[in-house]
Amino acid sequence: MAFFGRNFATGLLVGCVVAVGVGVAAFAYERYDTRTLKRTERRGAVHCGVNTGLPGFSAKDAQGNWSGFDVDFCRAIAAAVFDDPKKVVFVPLDAKERFDELGKRKIDVLARNSTWTMSRETEYYLHFAGVSYYDGQGFMVPRANNKTSALELDGSKVCVQTDTTTELNLGDYFRANNMKYEVKKYPSLDEMFKAYEGGQCDVMTADVSQLYALRLKLGRPNDNEILADVISKEPLSPVVRQKDDDWLLIVKWTLFAMINAEELGIDSKNIGEAMKSTKPDVKRFVGTEGEYGEWLGLNKDWAARIIRHVGNYGEVYERNVGTGSPLGIPRGLNQLWNSGGILYAPPIR
Ligand SMILES: N[C@@H](CCC(=O)N[C@@H](CS)C(=O)NCC(=O)O)C(=O)O
Structure with a gap:
């Protein structure tokens, strides 16, 4: 106000110049970035960022075939765009590089157990398209340690991966409950997993879905327990760049179509x-x-096309992570809103 007050005309002039400058910058950025659909069509494939290897979510077998919940979401976008779920290039990304690589346009969309947070949208200029999996952070402990609640973890050595919301929530939780802990941080999932497996920590913390996946990889899965406590909200969501509205709409409505199909009773068998x-x-x-x-x-x-080639939300969930799959995760919050969960998609109309 003081700026404009002292010399209104100069203030106005400077204000206009700044506004024009911002306008030009925004326009340049927009021109550069609104072409994802066109570029995807030209390249003949959706370039999809996925986890480097998390059974049930994104994993590559010996023949080089990818499978999992996030992988199927990439395939659903390819089905919508190309009528061909195979037209996907999977780009494995670790926790640290995922948002940068999306920003640098190495990928068109990130479908990699990534939590929707405010700072990620604002700092990296991204949009999270909609929650595809309601998760939360938990703890896994060796059964031999006889822990029944996270509140009994005072004084523990805790394994966690860096550059995750997990690392941040861990600090909050122990501080809030006045508990001490020794944190053992690892830059990769593999290193964290090996440290836990090798007995270097008393407890491993990650999103509960990931704990289910990681437990499967242990030599004796049943010797390990996932505690019932869930200490955070982890709304996992596919991510795209800002200023790319057309593409955001496609990714968003791919997810909504999968949820709406389940609600309407449309699946891959009756399509x-x-x-x-x-x-x-x-x-x-x-x-x-x-x-x-x-x-x-x-x-x-x-x-x-999405339903014919990939299936509705429930089919994708059950196939990859549901109680009939090796992971065996109950639907819980990821049930439809009219069946006791919180999955709710806007209508197509
Ligand atoms: N949802 C959390 C955690 C996601 C995450 O990256 N978790 C790790 C720890 S299990 C992971 O998947 N790492 C695999 C990797 O970096 O390759 C987030 O978005 O920060």
Whole structure:
């Protein structure tokens, strides 16, 4: 105010110059960055950043085939865009490099157990497209240590991976509960895992979904227990760059389509029937009514393609991490809103 007050005309002039400058910069940035869909189409594949190796979420087998919950989400985007779930280039990224590589456009989208936080959106100029998995941070301990609650961990040596929300929450939790701990930090999942396996820490902390995955990799999984305490909110979400609205819409509505399909009872087995349905909400979903696909810059049957090739949210969950899979994680919060969970997608209309 003082700035404008002392010399209003000069202030206005400087203000305008600054505004024009910002406008030009924003325009340049926008021009540079709004082309993800076009570039993806030109490259013939969605370049998708995934975890370096987390069973159930993103893992590569001996033949080089990727599978997992996050991997399937990448495939769902490819199905919507290309009608071909195989048109994905998987780019494994560790915790530290993931957001930088997205910013540098090495990948089109990051689907890698990444928690949606305010600072990540604002610091790295990103958008988290929508929660694909409601997670929370937990602790795994050797059963032999006889711990039943996280509040009994006072004085423990705790293994954690750096550059994660996990590392930050760990400090908060022990401080808030006046407990002491010795932190053992590792830059990679592998190093953290080996340290826990080798008995260098009394407890390992990570997102609960990851603890389930990591427990499977241990020589004697049942000798280890995941404590019931969950100490944080970890809304995991696919991530895209800011100023890339068209692409954000595609990623966002791919997720919503998978959730809405489950709610509508549309799955990979009955999608053929659904194409012939006379129900208005199913018709909008499969593209026999409206121009929803065209508005996304895609085809009419964009959502049907996702379900045909990859499946609805529940199918993807059960196949990769659900109680019938080796991980065996109950749906919990990731159940639909009308079945006791909090998954809720805006409608296609
Ligand atoms: N959701 C948390 C944790 C995600 C995370 O990166 N966890 C580690 C620890 S288990 C991981 O997946 N590491 C694999 C890697 O860096 O290759 C976050 O977004 O910070």
